[in-house]
């Protein structure tokens with residue numbers, strides 16, 4: 121499995137007045153989504169939900185004509201400094217993804233709580249339990265891709 125990171129920062133705030141044509145950054149995002157076999161979303165939790173930046177990106181991806189999230193296998197992971205480790209954010213995300221026709225992986229759920237304790241100063245995940253859950257999730261995602269969109 122090869123993972124490519126996509127930075128959401130260049131995406132403008134969604135505005136239906138400016139989607140014909142899509143801005144260049146949005147076109148790039150939609151193309152990369154369409155080309156991917158699956159999507160892995162890593163999210164913090166902001167005020168009991170996902171970040172505005174992630175919701176904005178999903179809103180751009182949901183627009184016609186191609187709707188690149190429709191039928192796309194998706195897995196999610198999250199880390200937060202709180203005790204619930206993005207549980208509420210991931211529940212919201214699951215609801216939104218289902219609405220846009222994506223196919224979220226059911227389990228495992230990777231919820232990393234008290235994130236300040238499981239990463240080192242360089243941002244490496246150093247907690248063995250969390251690393252194990254991550255491995256389990258990536259293996260499950262590979263199986264999910266084969267099951268829902270075999271190539």
Ligand SMILES: Cc1cc2nc3c(=O)[nH]c(=O)nc-3n(C[C@H](O)[C@H](O)[C@H](O)COP(=O)(O)O)c2cc1C
Pocket residue numbers: 164165166167168169199200201202203204205206235
């Ligand atoms: C505006 C804002 C709201 C947040 N709300 C929550 C929350 O509801 N639950 C939670 O567990 N963490 C919350 N956090 C903490 C973040 O999920 C995250 O752990 C923190 O921003 C550190 O992550 P970072 O180093 O990627 O920024 C919030 C952070 C910000 C900036």
